[in-house]
Amino acid sequence: MTSLLRTAPRALRTATLTSRAIPLIHQQFRLKHDHLNPPEGNPAVTGRSPPEPPREEAIALKNNTLSGSYLGTTRRLPEFNLNDKVVLVTGAARGLGLVQSEALLEAGATVYALDRLEEPSADFYRVQKRAAEELGTTLHYRQIDVRDVPQLNEIIQSISESQGKMDGLITAAGIQQETSALDYSQKDANMMLEVNVTGTLMAAQAVAKEMIRHGRGGSIAMIASMSGSVANKGLICPVYNASKAGVLQLARNLAMEWGIHGIRVNTISPGYIVTAMVEELFIKYPERRHDWPTQNMLGKLSQPGEYRGAGVFLISDASSFMTGSDLKIDGGHTAW
Structure with a gap:
């Protein structure tokens, strides 16, 4: 079955996985996950209180190529934190x-x-x-x-x-x-x-x-x-x-x-x-x-x-x- 899926056209593989694999995956989750x-x-x-900003933020603020925004910390819009x-x-x-x-x-x-x-x-x-x-x-x-x-x-x-x-x-x-x-x-x-x-x-x-x-x-x-x-x-x-x-x-x-x-x-x-x-x-x-x-x-x-x-x-x-x-x-x- 696996080898056939590998050689089948992509659309067929997708359709097969969608119609057959998803119910199987759902069943496996039910067996292992209540x-x-x-x-x-x-x-x-x-x-x-909201978490402190991650250490990466301090590094990012000194490096203009990295994002310096971490939403929901004490420094970045804490009012959104839940x-x-x-x-x-x-x-x-x-x-x-x-x-x-x-x-x-x-x-x-x-x-x-x-x-x-x-x-x-x-x-x-x-x-x-x-x-x-x-x-x-x-x-x-x-x-x-x-x-x-x-x-x-x-x-x-x-x-x-x-x-x-x-x-x-x-x-x-x-x-x-x-x-x-x-x-x-x-x-x-x-x-x-x-x-x-x-x-x-x-x-x-x-x-x-x-x-x-x-x-x-x-x-x-x-x-x-x-x-x-x-x-x-x-x-x-x-x-x-x-x-x-x-x-x-x-x-x-x-x-x-x-x-x-x-x-x-x-x-x-x-x-x-x-x-x-x-x-x-x-x-x-x-x-x-x-x-x-x-x-x-x-x-x-x-x-x-x-x-x-x-x-x-x-x-x-x-x-x-x-x-x-x-x-x-x-x-x-x-x-x-």
């Missing part, structure tokens, strides 16, 4: 939620990923392993559907008790359905709103209660969408768009109510993101791969990694005077 008992890095410690923070991310078993989790880990946070999947994606294990071995922190996993409010509350309270703090939340759990308004069923509409709006509220509520109990304040960032501000041309998603508009308004009201407790609430409104789900959509609607980039000012589609900095910014003290605001990252789609 996502519920992750490899651990340094725990979150209250009051711990080394003493405990942050939850819903919908983080894969996709945008997992990308946000990895960025938070890189900034030093201890992260708890919450998702309804019994087993997270194969890439989750890579991030979990990297957190402990390269980043000195820990990525935990808790299986929960945001619609199961009693269990959601129990899990969040348990995390708060075990860590002795609760500092941040990114709500990335959400579902999408492309159905015309004339064809939408009550059941499907209710499910969309229950996950995207009520689920977001319930997660934020549970986290806010723990933040208030610990008396340290905190920051909540909700993944909304540019679709909460405009009707997407040619994309028939009336209830999804309404749900994201609901997230925008929900965040403003929570910011108003919880500001007195030092809790900030903001939203991120992404444009079109090329995810595995969207790639499958392009197979069904190939014209969208060409049409969607023409609808924004940059003439391209975004990648999940282009939103990494936004989540870290909103959770960190770098945005300490920002609340009730929406951070649009849509390539100028809604600014025409």
Whole structure:
């Protein structure tokens, strides 16, 4: 098998590895790596300051050919450092939620990923392993559907008790359905709103209660969408768009109510993101791969990694005077 792969055309080797090797790799990870008992890095410690700049910085500052910038140390934008923070991310078993989790880990946070999947994606294990071995922190996993409010509350309270703090939340759990308004069923509409709006509220509520109990304040960032501000041309998603508009308004009201407790609430409104789900959509609607980039000012589609900095910014003290605001990252789609 190995020799055949070596002599096969590159495209065939790639297709073979994609279709056969990835499930095998996932299975091997499951045998050796329990996502519920992750490899651990340094725990979150209250009051711990950012790390001192590395010794290499002093050398680099004397050598004009090397970079002298080390973000997140005592000398370089320490307000971005999350080394003493405990942050939850819903919908983080894969996709945008997992990308946000990895960025938070890189900034030093201890992260708890919450998702309804019994087993997270194969890439989750890579991030979990990297957190402990390269980043000195820990990525935990808790299986929960945001619609199961009693269990959601129990899990969040348990995390708060075990860590002795609760500092941040990114709500990335959400579902999408492309159905015309004339064809939408009550059941499907209710499910969309229950996950995207009520689920977001319930997660934020549970986290806010723990933040208030610990008396340290905190920051909540909700993944909304540019679709909460405009009707997407040619994309028939009336209830999804309404749900994201609901997230925008929900965040403003929570910011108003919880500001007195030092809790900030903001939203991120992404444009079109090329995810595995969207790639499958392009197979069904190939014209969208060409049409969607023409609808924004940059003439391209975004990648999940282009939103990494936004989540870290909103959770960190770098945005300490920002609340009730929406951070649009849509390539100028809604600014025409």
